[in-house]
Amino acid sequence: MDVKTAFLNGELEEENYMRQHEGFAKDGKEHIVCKLGQAIYGLKQASRRWYFKFHQTVSSYGFEENIADQCIYLKKCGSRFIFLVLYVDDILLATNDHNLLKDTKELLSNHFEMKDLGEAAFVLGTEIQRDRARGLLGLSQKTYIERVPSVLT
Numbered sequence: 001m002d003v004k005t006a007f008l009n010g011e012l013e014e015e016n017y018m019r020q021h022e023g024f025a026k027d028g029k030e031h032i033v034c035k036l037g038q039a040i041y042g043l044k045q046a047s048r049r050w051y052f053k054f055h056q057t058v059s060s061y062g063f064e065e066n067i068a069d070q071c072i073y074l075k076k077c078g079s080r081f082i083f084l085v086l087y088v089d090d091i092l093l094a095t096n097d098h099n100l101l102k103d104t105k106e107l108l109s110n111h112f113e114m115k116d117l118g119e120a121a122f123v124l125g126t127e128i129q130r131d132r133a134r135g136l137l138g139l140s141q142k143t144y145i146e147r148v149p150s151v152l153t
Contacts, residue, residue: 001105003054004113006089010039010049047088054086057111075104092123 003009016036025032039046055065058073063084066072073084082095082104091108095101108114120128125144130137 001091001093001108002115002117003089003091003108004115006054006112007039007041007043007046007050009053009112010046011053012036012039012045012049014045016043016045050089051086054112058084058107061107075100087124092120 017033039049063073063075071086075082080097082100085092127140
């Protein structure tokens with residue numbers, strides 16, 4: 001899933017001001033600045049504020065943050081579970097229960113403007129291969145590995 005305009009969801013804790021954009025200021029009022037009410041792209045704090053908003057939201061619905069990687073979350077409901085992996089504004093979901101997947105997508109869509117990209121085929125240069133008939137899931141970095149030599153030369 002993709003979070004549309006993710007950084008705009010961040011809530012600022014401190015006061016931030018910016019100069020007016022060129023062509024926006026009226027004559028004689030060029031000295032006036034704009035006080036930001038929320039994070040915007042390009043603001044140093046924007047990605048951190050987005051992460052805090054996201055963390056607060058999913059944690060309030062029972063997702064637990066991974067100790068080793070703060071962008072991986074797990075929610076368990078008896079024998080059902082769902083992993084949520086956040087990478088900037090992209091979310092990868094992996095579960096053993098379709099209803100839990102549907103509920104999680106609905107939860108995310110209720111809090112953020114989302115785009116469902118369907119089943120993942122590539123994530124961070126890793127190809128995801130599925131053989132549902134045999135119950136197999138494979139990961140391949142072939143494409144990534146084939147590109148590495150060209151980057152090094």
